[in-house]
Amino acid sequence: MGVGPLTDPVDQIFTEGINEVIVTTYNNAAPMGIIRKNDSLSMIVFRTSHTAQNIIRNGWIVAHISHDPILFVKTAFEDLSEESFIQELIGNRIIHRLRGIQNWICCNAHIEHTTPDKLFVRLEPIHVNITQVLPIPVHRGLNNIIEATVHATRFILNEDPELARFIRHHGELVLRCGGEQDKRAMRLLYEYVNTAVPGTFL
Template sequence: MGIILKNNSLSMIVFRTSHTAENIIRDGWIVAHITHDPVLFVRTTFEDLSSESYVEEKIGEYHIQRLRSVQNWILCKAQILNKTSEKIFVGLEPVHIALTPEPPHPVHRGFNNVIEATVHATRYILYQDTKLAELIRHHGDLVMRCGGESEKRAMKLLYTFVNSKNPGTFFE
């Protein structure tokens, strides 16, 4: 999920069918995890991780669960600003920020293309639009040319998720 920064305000647009939307509607908060792990990015997009993957904490009035393997995260109060039949538009207000000093991560075409393919895949699973399938393949080809081993593993995992959600679709 991408967080949007516009006019000094944070927000996000979430599909109503997602667990993220269910959690926001039920709890009124979200934890934004900051990761450079492409496999984790794909996994958390398409599957529910085991309870062992999370740490439970109390931050002020919030009882949260956050990913154990991610050191950088932001707890945000989430307010639904608008709803459509497919999406919710959510305003975010940071409540707690947990950042560790890390060396900067350079821009990496392989990782960026995993992100783009993942975004297209979430929409492809919903709509089965052939243009989205072409974009997934395009980004996948770039990952296989420009990515490291973890980006290639993430892309193969993404193909597995798309194929399992849409039988007859063939990504490899």
């Protein structure tokens, strides 16, 4: 059920395992993990999310490659304004992508199977907008923001204190290893969590 051998440049961009991108659907953006396995691309999406509802209705997503810590945190916890999106005609559909992000891949999104909670979505790249960039090193500030964001979205649902402990651990590393943007992103994350679960982080 794979997409078959991937074609360049998508083949080189997504490596085996989970690739963290910002996914847009109709008027919506959220951080998502794109799974590459056996040369096929897929995503697992919670049914309650806007992303799931939009995929069911429209059958497309746009995956944006970004290293902006603020964007990851913001799109995890709030809706972006309508002006954040650019509409573009791809094939015979209008897609919504993020303004100011140069590298994006538009995909058909096929629902392969569902559970009561989740959609299993196969992705088929149909349009690629990629420009070469300077290579950048792994950055522990950004990495720890991503880890904290994943834990925080789950913590808000289940309030597991173990997750709060991990979030704090990653927050301390962001203070030690991050730049100003990473630290701003982490403060923002603490605010979102405290709004959802008052008193978690003092």
